[in-house]
Amino acid sequence: MGMTRKYWKGIDELKETPQFIESRNQEFPAQTSMDEFLSDESLQESSTGRRDFLKFLGFSVAAATVAACEAPVTKAIPYVNKPEDVIPGMPTWYASTYYDGNSYASILVKTREGRPIFVKGNKDFGVTKGSVNPQIIGSVLGLYDSERVQGPLAQGEAKNYSDVDSKISTELKTANKVVLVSNSVISPSLLGAIDELSLSLGGTQTEIGVVNDKFEHIQYDAVSYAGIRKANEATFGKAIIPDYDFTKAKTIVSIGADFLNSWLVSTQYTQQYGTRRNPEGDWMSKHFQFESVLSIAGSNADERAMIKPSEQANVLGYMLSEFGVSTSAPKTLSEGAMKVAKSAVKALKSSKSESIVICGSNDKSLQILVNKLNDKLGAYTSTINLNNEVQMFKSEDEKMMNFVNSVVKGNGPDAVIMLDVNPAYTLANGSDFAKGLKKIKTTVTLASHADETAANCKYHIPAHHALESWMDFQLTTAHYAVAQPTIRPLHNTASSIESFLVWAGKSKRGGKDSKVAYDYIKNNWELYGFPMQTKYTDATTYWNMAVHNSCADDVTPEAAAMTFNDAALSGLKFAKGGSLEVVMYQKSAIGIGTQANNPWLQEMPDPMTKATWDNYFTMNPVEMVKGGYATTFDQENGLNMATVKVGNKSLTLPVFPLPGQAIGTVGVALGYGRGRNGEKIGKAAYQTKEYGGHVTLENGNPSPIGANAFDFVGSVNGTYSYEATGTLTKESGVYPIAATQIHSTVMGRHSIVRETTLSTFKNKDKETYNPAYTLQKLDEHGNHVEAPMSEFDLWDAHPVENIGHRWGMTVDLSSCIGCGSCLIACQAENNVPVVGKTEVRKGREMHWLRIDRYFASDVEAAVGSRKEHDMSKMEFFKAAEIAAENPKVVHMPMMCHHCNHAPCETVCPVAATTHSNEGLNQMAYNRCIGTRYCANNCPYKVRRFNWFNYPSYKAQTEINPAQDDLGRMVLNPDVTVRTRGVMEKCSFCVQRIQAGKLDAKAEGRPVQDGDYTTACSDSCPTNAITVGDWNDLKSMVRASADDKRSYQALEEVGVKPNVWFKVKVRNEENSALDALQVEKVSHEAHGHSSEGHKESKH
Secondary structure, three states: OOOOOOOOOOHHHHHOOHHHHHHHHOOOOOOOOHHHHHHOHHHHOOOEOHHHHHHHHOOOHHHHHHOOOOOOEOOOOOOOOOOOOOOOOOEEEEEEEEEOOOOEEEEEEEEEOOEEEEEEEOOOOOOOOOOOOHHHHHHHHHHOOOOOOOOOEEOOEEOOHHHHHHHHHHHHHHOOOEEEEEOOOOOHHHHHHHHHHHHHOOOEEEOOEEEOOOEEEEEOOOOOOHHHHHHHHHHHOOOOOOEEOHHHOOEEEEEOOOOOOOOOOHHHHHHHHHHOOOOOOOOOOEEEEEEOOOOHHHHOOOEEEEOOHHHHHHHHHHHHHHOOOOOOOOOOOOHHHHHHHHHHHHHHHHHOOOEEEEEOOOOHHHHHHHHHHHHHHOHHHOOEEOOOOEOOOOOOHHHHHHHHHHHHOOOOOOEEEEEOOOHHHHOOOHHHHHHHHHHOOEEEEEEOOEOOOHHHOOEEEEEOOOOOOOEEEEOEOOOEEEEOOOOOOOOOOEOHHHHHHHHOOOOOOOHHHOOHHHHHHHHHHHHHHHHHOOOOOOHHHHHHHHHHHOEOOOOOOOOOOOOOOHHHHOOOOOOOOOOOEEEEEOOOOOOOOOOOOOHHHHOOOOOOOOEEOOOOEEEOHHHHHHHOOOOOOOOOOOEEEEEEEEOOEEEEEEEEEOOOOOOOEEEEEOOOOOOOOOOEOOHHHEOEOOOOOEOEOOOOOEOEOOOOHHHHOEEEOOEEEOEEEOEEEEEEEEEOOEEOOOOOEOOOOOOOOOEEEHHHHHHOOHHHHOOOEEEEEEOOOOOEEEEEHHHOOOOOOOOOOOOOOOEEEEEEOOOOOOOOHHHHHHHHHOOOOOOOHHHHHOOOOOOOOEEEEEEOEOOEEEOOEEOOOOOOHHHHHHHHOOEOOOOOEEEEEEOOOOOOOOHHHHHOOOOOEEEOOOOOEEEOOOOOOOOOHHHHHOOOOOOEEOOOOOOOOHHHOOOOHHHOOOHHHHOOOOOOOOOOOOEEOOOOOHHHHHHHHHHHHHOOOOOOOOOOOOHHHHHOOOOOEEEEEOOOOOOHHHHHHOOOOEEOOOHHHOOOOOEEEEOEEEOOOOHHHHHHOOOOOOOOOOEEEOOOOOOOOO
């Protein structure tokens, strides 16, 4: 029988339309010139149809098959002249240094075809040893912000540099007084350029520096640590911040200091902390935390106490008394805080000099008590180095307060220069300061955006982005670093070093290709740095290696004790508490608000609350219930509003339930409420409507996200204070909150989270804390016997074990601190779209990786471990849903597990998700029809569905970088941009796997351990994530997966994942958990983990 069926490629061919016939007859379309292509008006749209794109380029049928995906193609413009050092399709990495006044790290920057697209930590060089935070990783997106000021301005109008520089120079020279306000400047070369300006204005060079009554430089940080410097000056005679070494600290006592997130050089401390949280190491540090707001540091503590800010003095007073030191500090503590304090004292007496005590308060009196305790312990000879001063955070609070008062009163100087500061936003009286600033004759700002302060300045010199500029840094006495540009400046911006030299008459503008800053920095390093070392014999090699490594070799001075001035302990004044105490803190993503316009960071879930796109008042749910506040929320139901009043300032925000919050306190995050007067600080810094466009205020300005908590900043003992007393008033109405997790606990499910104590881990068998999961079967005699999971299988196994590669991952729950760096790195690497608050509220966030945060409940001995009880199952689960008042916390990264028996693969009707012969669960986006069966069948709930075409849908216009002509330059060309109607998920960064294999092939060798890393493992500051080839018996991932702490989440489901977790080990005494983790006993259920837990009665 002959074949009679005929197939058509489309309706056009079936009906043989004129367009189809013309297209069929023209198999080889005419080529279009580049000029014709670029001049086509239709290219002004954000995207063009696929057919039109192919027509423009004159693609053949063969080329069309390459562009077979449905996603729109936009403005593909090739090089006119390709740079010699750029190989198309291959990344170029640059070693550099990041500093924004609040965060510091040695970094590596990945560029593609000249575009920086990814930032990670430099593990080989620098004191941060590869540690970064979400803000540093996300900073690459800020480079492509189309709202950056693109050229010099005078009175808001675009001007050329020659005119603006001439006027600024003249006005500075004729001014009676010039004040420069900057953040803490840690660049020796920038300080040198500032001195050049001071000299040009009549200054005199002396042994202690340039002296000039006409010129004053005030350093001001949005979050000040001047209290530490003042305390060290009073106790040791040196106004310094010492260098802390957490790798040497067997006992850590933190009182209100979130040193894993925002306190001082947190990137350095996080890496150090992570090295000593490994229970398999020689020793594991013991961490005590006393705080008001549950922080990242607090959530990782072995023992944590809830205290009010006014009780920090009580903690220190009690501890000092236990060491025989009498002070005027109060000593009374609540029962819970006293229990932790006694435990901390016991640990400190045991570890002595191998201890660190720190305090997050900016109160000089509290810091003097901290110094005395560290001195008594002998910490200054070991863990704290007073000889290696930290150069960051040199805020001169009293000088700044006097300056602000003079400006507000109209008595300001003739000229003011603002460098990398935004006091109109970060001052409590910022609006009054902004009004006063307008009255000053000459005001100059060097800033990237027309922010709250810049909008009130006469002249605006746009600053380079950190990835566009040459700069040098001195982080500590011993550590010098270099930052190099990774891209030619995108706009007509300028280096701050160049600007000061030009105004001093020492240089001229060099344009986009200026070498002024480079030559100045290089000359300083060769003149001053080269003679201080002996490793290199010529200055050129010394400089080149410093640029190559991003830093010079350190020669760190030895720690040595100094004589403590006991007179400093007299006359101490401590802040009085109140019925309500307010704590201002920094979120890991938003910080002080410098990058509040970064949509990646706005959409990053807060590590503690999992909320996005907002700030709020945090309150303990126990207290919220008493006050009649809602403690749960979802897509349809929001949270109650409240007004907190501090002095004459008030903020109205939703009240968010946060277990672990000290009773009688509320917390509020800094960094929000940017652009209250409609300043152009970035589109993503403002609230957006459900279907696109900004929410507007009555005056027509866009509505800021959240409220500005800097309004509550006060002063105590001559320094700025971020703790206050106030009143709370409940308001009518509710506010919708967008969060990625609305459940608090794991409800005692031991197959998800496993935790033990260090003592149990060291002294008991694996089966007591990490038992193998078993099921029951019938033996040959018909009896029920336990058998390992490997004996049960519903599918034929994929041939991946011990054949070729099998890519796997392990996550150490003891090391993961929940910071969110991995999430932002994954978003940057894999072009994960930003969807906005409305979509997050609907559970439609697109992050490939999430970090589940689990609180322990009162019916759990630890997260995931049920206490013995007499409740029914329903009573137990109801109680297990509610977090404890002061709970233990576990952070658990969750991504696609690439299961070898993946249930998503078996239900896909079009085989869009398949299994590779290397153990990867793959997605064929072009084949996916969006049934979402796979997401429904995934036990880990890690698949994401593109409800809209986010790169072009109007609802995401203000927030999605892919919709901005400049913003889309951040996209990684190695990863497909997905379109509407398809599923997506973690791919184990398969593009990196391929790159690793190609590198090995080019070098003629097998793939080696370390050739491949995922974005998440690359960015983890504590090295909690390990990836590699599981089939390589010598690989790190295989050793980690075979470790006695390793287990697989939901192993009983039988999906055979390629991801292993490692049991959380806490260095604490937990009698309730010890009672559960005993020798193996039989269980009544037929499907269970044969865990060494006593069976509870149900």
